[in-house]
Amino acid sequence: MFITALKVTNPTSEASNTAFDSIMEVFGSQVKSITVDHGKEFSNHQVLEDKCNVMFISGMPIYHGTWL
Numbered sequence: 001m002f003i004t005a006l007k008v009t010n011p012t013s014e015a016s017n018t019a020f021d022s023i024m025e026v027f028g029s030q031v032k033s034i035t036v037d038h039g040k041e042f043s044n045h046q047v048l049e050d051k052c053n054v055m056f057i058s059g060m061p062i063y064h065g066t067w068l
Contacts, residue, residue, distance in 0.1 A: 016042055
């Protein structure tokens with residue numbers, strides 16, 4: 001198991017897909033899943049799922065509340 005990250009300076013789905021393409025060029029079939037948050041830059045993730053045969057997982061939101 002490994003973790004890698006890329007900084008995307010332009011938060012658009014096109015920029016994110018380009019970044020994921022570069023990850024797939026390096027790691028290819030080793031990548032089984034990609035975890036993303038609920039940002040708009042991941043709205044087009046289905047394109048990469050179909051193209052690369054990779055499952056995208058959306059992280060669960062964390063709700064902060066007061067402790068009683």
